[in-house]
Amino acid sequence: MRCRRIAILALLSGVLAQSATAQTAAPGGEASVSDPAPAPVALTPEQEELAAEIESMLKCPVCRSQSVRTSRSFMAEDMSRRIRQMVAEGKSKEEIREYFVARYGDYIVLAPRKEGFTWTVWLLPFALVLGGAVTIVAVARRWRGTVPPPPPPARSSADTYMQRLEQELEETE
Amino acid sequence: MKRFLVVLILVGVVAMFAWALSREQTLASPLVGQPAPAFSMPLYAADSTVTLEKLRGTPVVLNFWASWCLSCRDEARVLEAGWQRYGPGVAFVGIAVNDDEGPAEDFIRRYGKTYHLGSDVDGSVAVDYGLYGVPETFFIGRDGTILSRHIGPLTTADLQQRIAELETGTVGESGGDPSRVQPLSIEGS
Numbered sequence: 101m102r103c104r105r106i107a108i109l110a111l112l113s114g115v116l117a118q119s120a121t122a123q124t125a126a127p128g129g130e131a132s133v134s135d136p137a138p139a140p141v142a143l144t145p146e147q148e149e150l151a152a153e154i155e156s157m158l159k160c161p162v163c164r165s166q167s168v169r170t171s172r173s174f175m176a177e178d179m180s181r182r183i184r185q186m187v188a189e190g191k192s193k194e195e196i197r198e199y200f201v202a203r204y205g206d207y208i209v210l211a212p213r214k215e216g217f218t219w220t221v222w223l224l225p226f227a228l229v230l231g232g233a234v235t236i237v238a239v240a241r242r243w244r245g246t247v248p249p250p251p252p253p254a255r256s257s258a259d260t261y262m263q264r265l266e267q268e269l270e271e272t273e
Numbered sequence: 274m275k276r277f278l279v280v281l282i283l284v285g286v287v288a289m290f291a292w293a294l295s296r297e298q299t300l301a302s303p304l305v306g307q308p309a310p311a312f313s314m315p316l317y318a319a320d321s322t323v324t325l326e327k328l329r330g331t332p333v334v335l336n337f338w339a340s341w342c343l344s345c346r347d348e349a350r351v352l353e354a355g356w357q358r359y360g361p362g363v364a365f366v367g368i369a370v371n372d373d374e375g376p377a378e379d380f381i382r383r384y385g386k387t388y389h390l391g392s393d394v395d396g397s398v399a400v401d402y403g404l405y406g407v408p409e410t411f412f413i414g415r416d417g418t419i420l421s422r423h424i425g426p427l428t429t430a431d432l433q434q435r436i437a438e439l440e441t442g443t444v445g446e447s448g449g450d451p452s453r454v455q456p457l458s459i460e461g462s
Contacts, residue, residue: 132315138395161405162456174371175404175457178396185397203403205303235279 141184151187154196155180159210167210302403302422306444309335309413310401314368314391317378323366323389325417332439333364333413334432337399339372340380342407344453348426349384355432356388363436365389370399370407371457399457406456409449410435414442425450 143151155169160176168176168183179200186196200208304310313324325333336352338345356365365388369377372392381390393399402411410423412435420438423431431448438445 132320132394161403173457174396175399178400178457181395182397182400202303202307203401205301 138181141181141188143184143188147187150193151180151184154183154187154193157193157197157210158183158200159208161204161208302419304403304411304419305422307419309333309411309417309419310398312368312398312401314366314393314398316389316391317369317374317381318390323391325413328364328366329417330415331362331364332415332436333366333411334436334439335402335411335413336365336367336427337370337393337402337404337407337409338367339370339407339455340376341372342455344426344455345380345408346384347453348408348428349380349386351427351429351432353384353386353388354429355436359436360388363439367391368393368398370404371396404457406454409454412436412439412445414439416442418444421445421448423449425453 152169156167158168160166160168160171160173162173162175163171168179183196309325311325313322315322352365367388367390369392377392408426410427411419412421414420421435423435
């Protein structure tokens with residue numbers, strides 16, 4: 101009895117598996133326009149970590165300042181799938197980066213590479229802050245150096261009188 | 274003199290940032306002048322596939338479209354008329370991106386399309402071609418090199434000019450109207 105049940109279950113699971121295959125594969129085993137969206141690529145924990153790092157490094161091209169990892173757009177999903185496929189194939193971070201740069205240009209990388217002209221992007225903010233600080237110090241020094249001396253106290257009429265008196269006394273002596 | 278130099282540097286920095294912000298990132302493609310990425314795509318019309326390899330030796334107009342894309346409707350008849358006029362000496366291939374089978378087939382019927390029309394089932398062809406949205410069209414020479422890329426809907430004049438470039442094998446300037454491209458930014462599942 102038990103063997104019969106097992107045999108029926110095995111038969112049923114076989115039929116189900118066959119119908120699922122028929123739904124996902126076109127005649128002749130080729131892809132079909134009616135194929136469902138492909139299943140996510142399974143990765144090891146280390147590969148998951150690498151894929152996440154690459155997804156965070158690349159910009160979603162149709163979003164505003166969002167990485168492939170944070171975006172939920174179709175484009176980001178397609179890119180994520182490709183990244184995971186390449187990671188599963190054993191491609192390195194640099195190889196995957198180059199693949200996307202070759203298709204979208206350097207623009208696709210959120211943080212530009214530190215080489216050649218792109219160094220200006222990294223260095224310019226520091227240069228501007230430094231330049232601003234130097235300018236502030238120079239201007240402050242100039243202001244300190246050009247402070248006019250306090251004007252002599254205005255002479256009162258009494259002072260003038262005393263001065264004239266002293267002068268006349270000197271003359272009479 | 275010193276003040277003039279400071280002003281000059283500041284103007285230069287501002288101009289550089291303004292240029293970087295205003296630059297149309299979507300127009301230029303590093304793939305122009307490079308070998309076209311290979312693809313194999315199931316077709317709507319028959320249980321068969323079309324591959325770029327099979328089309329080697331024939332100039333190819335490779336158009337990415339979607340039934341939900343309004344600009345794609347504007348160019349649908351232009352492309353079919355182009356196929357009627359230049360095919361099969363020039364191969365026309367249409368790849369539906371992020372589209373469902375039913376609406377895509379309705380679109381094909383409504384515009385009477387008869388050239389190779391298939392689906393990028395897993396979105397891999399779109400990524401391989403560095404796509405931003407639809408419609409985008411790549412013009413591939415006989416030797417498999419991408420000669421130019423047009424973004425936005427094609428007009429008859431655009432198509433004639435691009436096909437003339439294809440026939441002479443010259444690398445053309447990328448062009449089009451980026452404002453009429455519908456980016457693939459709709460949220461997925």
